[in-house]
Amino acid sequence: MGTEEISRREFLKVVSVACAGIIIGAGVGYTVAPPKTIEKTVTKTVTTTVSGTPSLTPTPTAKGYPWILVDISKCTGCKRCEEECAKVHADGVSRVSIVKYNEQYIPILCIQCTNPPCVAKCPVKALTVNAETGLVTVDTNKCIGCQLCHESCPGHVPEYHPERKYAIICDLCKGDPACVKVCPTGALTYVEVPSNYKEAIGSWILTVYSKVKG
C-alpha cells in the first residue's frame, strides 16, 4: 500500500484510536443537551501514513468545543442521520451526507476547523466563526453561492441549497444534534474536545474526506 493511499483498514484504525482518547472540557454555553463528557483519562498518539503523524495529547483543563465524533467503523449507511437532519432544518436540506467508499459508509460533515479556510476565502463574509463554540455559521442572506468555500475546504464539505444556492454547513442543531440522537449504532457521538484534538483528528478526517469527495 502506498503511503498516500487510504485503505479502509487504516481509516478504521485511526478512528478507533480517536474514540479511545480523553475528551474533557468546560461548558461552552449550550443549555440544551450539552455534549457528554467522557471521564476516562488516557493519552494516545495517533499515527497514520495518510496525513503524516498527528500527535494527540488532550489536556483535561483545556477549553472544550462541541464536536461530533465520527466512528465510521460503526456506520451501516442507513442514512437515518441524513433524513433526520433534513427534517429538523426549515429548508429541508441535510447538513450530513453518507458516502460509500471502499465498501465503507462514511458520514461527512463539517469538522469545524480551528482556522477555517472556508471562512477566509468567502468573498462576501457570509461565513463566521463563533468564538465560544467554534461553529462556522452561514449567513444565508449574504451567501452568493460562489462555492469558494467548497473549493477551499480541505474535505470539500460544504454543499449548496438546490434552489437558493447558499452554503449548507452543519450547525450542530444549536447544541442538540438530531443526527446523533437517531443514529442506531453509535457512529456519531456528541462530545466536547480541546482544540488540539480537533486539529489532530480533524485534519486527518479531512484528508479522508478529500479522497472520498475529491
Ligand code: SF4
Ligand atoms: S444514522 Fe448512523 S449508522 Fe446510519 S448512516 Fe448515519 S452515521 Fe451511519
Ligand code: SF4
Ligand atoms: S471542515 Fe470545511 S466547511 Fe468545515 S470549517 Fe473546515 S474548511 Fe470550513
Ligand code: SF4
Ligand atoms: S448536528 Fe444537526 S445539523 Fe449537524 S449533521 Fe447532525 S443533524 Fe445535521
